[in-house]
Amino acid sequence: MRREGCMLAAVYRKEARGLRLEDLPEPLPGPGQMKISVRYASICGSDLFLVRSGQLADGTVLGHEMSGVVDTLGDGVRGFLPGQPVIVRPVGCGSCAACASAQENLCPQRLAIGLGALKGAFAEYLVVPQEMAIPVPEGLDLKLACLAEPLATALHAIRLAGIGSNDRVVVLGAGGIGLCSVALLKALGVRWILVSEPQEGRRNRAMALGAQRGVDPMAEDLGKAVEEWKGKEGVTAVMECAGNSETTKLALQMVAPGGKVALVGLVKGTVDWAPALTMLKQIRIQGSFANTQAECRECLGMMARGELNVEPMLEGVIPFQELPACMDRLLHAPGEGKLIVEVSFG
Ligand SMILES: [Zn+2]
Ligand SMILES: [Zn+2]
Incomplete structure (x- = not known):
C-alpha cells in the first residue's frame, strides 16, 4: 500500500552497502523550482564508484542520468508546462569566471542531482531549480533521452x-x-x-x-x-x-x-x-570533466534527428523494484552496456 504524501525511492544505506527501496516524503517545488515525475534513469559507472567507495552519505538518492515529465511548477517558473518531457542537468552559479565562459562544468558551486547535494532520479519524483531542466525534442523516446548526459560527456x-x-x-x-x-x-x-x-x-x-x-x-x-x-x-x-x-x-x-x-x-x-x-x-x-548544458542539448538534438545511433549500447530496461538487486549484481560483475531503470508505477 502506498502511503499518502510519500514516494518510492532507492536510498543508499551504509549498513546495507547498497540501495534499499524506501518511502520518502514526496517533495514539493518551492519558488523557481519544478517537480518532475521521473520516467527513466540510467545506471552510471560513477554510481557504482560512489557506492563502492564507502564515502557516500547514508540516505543519498543516486541517479543523475534521467528523463521525465514536468509534474508541478513552483511559483514564478516560466517556459515549462506540466506534462512536458525534460531531462535534468547540473547548473553552475551563473556568476563565476567558469560560468561566464560557458564552462559551468568547472563552476565551484556546481549543483547536480544524484551525486550528493540534491536528491537524484532513483525515485518517483525530484524537485530541481528550473534552470536544471532541458526540454526533450519532440518525438525523441524518453528511454533514449536519459542517455544525453553520458553522451554529452x-x-x-x-x-x-x-x-x-x-x-x-x-x-x-x-x-x-x-x-x-x-x-x-x-x-x-x-x-x-x-x-x-x-x-x-x-x-x-x-x-x-x-x-x-x-x-x-x-x-x-x-x-x-x-x-x-x-x-x-x-x-x-x-x-x-x-x-x-x-x-x-x-x-x-x-x-x-x-x-x-x-x-x-x-x-x-x-x-x-x-x-x-x-x-x-x-x-x-x-x-575532460563532465559536460555542459549546451552539449546535452546538442546530443538530444542529434538523437532526435536520427544522427546518433545509441540502440546497440542498451543492455536492457529494468523495473524500478529490481534496482537494488541490480546494483548489488553490478558491484560484483560489471554490465556490458547501459542499463536503464524504468521508473513508472501504473
Ligand atoms: Zn554519469
Ligand atoms: Zn559558477
Missing part, C-alpha cells in the same frame, strides 16, 4: 581534444563512456576507430556502434594489433575511457607525434610519465 572530450573526422582514434575501454565515445565519434564522421576492451559483450556493442576494429587486450597483443591497424598516419588520437593507470600510460606511448590524448576515465592511481616524450612528440594531453 563523450562529446565534451572529443571537442576539447580537437578530435575530427580525419583522425585515427583508439578508444581504450568500452564501459558506458567508452561506448558513448564510439557512438559520438561515428556520428561525427570518424571512420577509423579501434576499441580495446577485455569484455566480449562490450566489445561487440562497440563494433555495432561503429568501431572498425575490436581488440581483446587480454588475448591479443594490443601493441601489435594497433601497429597493423594504424596505417602511415599512425594513431592520431586516443581516448582513455578505462580509468586505469596502465591504459593511460599506454595511451601516451601509442599516440603518434602531434597527436592528442583525451583523459575521460577517472584514474585513481598515478602514472609514471616522461615529460620529455610528451614534449618531443608534441602530444596534447587533454583532461
Whole structure:
C-alpha cells in the first residue's frame, strides 16, 4: 500500500552497502523550482564508484542520468508546462569566471542531482531549480533521452581534444563512456576507430556502434594489433575511457607525434610519465570533466534527428523494484552496456 504524501525511492544505506527501496516524503517545488515525475534513469559507472567507495552519505538518492515529465511548477517558473518531457542537468552559479565562459562544468558551486547535494532520479519524483531542466525534442523516446548526459560527456572530450573526422582514434575501454565515445565519434564522421576492451559483450556493442576494429587486450597483443591497424598516419588520437593507470600510460606511448590524448576515465592511481616524450612528440594531453548544458542539448538534438545511433549500447530496461538487486549484481560483475531503470508505477 502506498502511503499518502510519500514516494518510492532507492536510498543508499551504509549498513546495507547498497540501495534499499524506501518511502520518502514526496517533495514539493518551492519558488523557481519544478517537480518532475521521473520516467527513466540510467545506471552510471560513477554510481557504482560512489557506492563502492564507502564515502557516500547514508540516505543519498543516486541517479543523475534521467528523463521525465514536468509534474508541478513552483511559483514564478516560466517556459515549462506540466506534462512536458525534460531531462535534468547540473547548473553552475551563473556568476563565476567558469560560468561566464560557458564552462559551468568547472563552476565551484556546481549543483547536480544524484551525486550528493540534491536528491537524484532513483525515485518517483525530484524537485530541481528550473534552470536544471532541458526540454526533450519532440518525438525523441524518453528511454533514449536519459542517455544525453553520458553522451554529452563523450562529446565534451572529443571537442576539447580537437578530435575530427580525419583522425585515427583508439578508444581504450568500452564501459558506458567508452561506448558513448564510439557512438559520438561515428556520428561525427570518424571512420577509423579501434576499441580495446577485455569484455566480449562490450566489445561487440562497440563494433555495432561503429568501431572498425575490436581488440581483446587480454588475448591479443594490443601493441601489435594497433601497429597493423594504424596505417602511415599512425594513431592520431586516443581516448582513455578505462580509468586505469596502465591504459593511460599506454595511451601516451601509442599516440603518434602531434597527436592528442583525451583523459575521460577517472584514474585513481598515478602514472609514471616522461615529460620529455610528451614534449618531443608534441602530444596534447587533454583532461575532460563532465559536460555542459549546451552539449546535452546538442546530443538530444542529434538523437532526435536520427544522427546518433545509441540502440546497440542498451543492455536492457529494468523495473524500478529490481534496482537494488541490480546494483548489488553490478558491484560484483560489471554490465556490458547501459542499463536503464524504468521508473513508472501504473
Ligand atoms: Zn554519469
Ligand atoms: Zn559558477
